[in-house]
Amino acid sequence: VQLQACGGGLVQAGGSLRLSCAASGRSFINDVMGWFRQAPGKERELVAAISWSGGSTYYADSVKGRYTISRDNAKNTVYLQMDSLKPEDTAVYYCAADRNQRVIRTTPRFYEYWGQGTQVTVSS
Secondary structure (H helix, E strand, O other): OEEEEEOOEEEEOOOOEEEEEEEEOOOOOOOEEEEEEEOOOOOOEEEEEEOOOOOOEEEOOOOOOOEEEEEEOOOOEEEEEEOOOOHHHOEEEEEEEEOOOOOOOOOHHHOOEEOOOEEEEEEO
8 A cells, every 4th residue: 555645846935836646555535635744843734635525625724725635536646736835835745544534634643544755845
């Protein structure tokens, strides 16, 4: 079972990036999928999550209106579109799966599967 995240990079403030997370080894269609981030010296935080159907989403207050999470269950892939990026968005971003869940949970310990992380750096 593997989650492979990609799409990170270096971007100037105000720019955009799109992260992708492809799942393999099992179907994630019944899972809540989330994107977490962790900056140096800070705790890992959930920035966005999406229910199995895509009907429910969660966004941290710090990213509301700038980030959009989506998923394509046919491709077993979840996306995070990040617009109007700020230097404080700089972090390693991780995708994760909360297995067989119908309710979005925000605590990292509930997420069973994790991707390897992709670095996002926003310069001022």
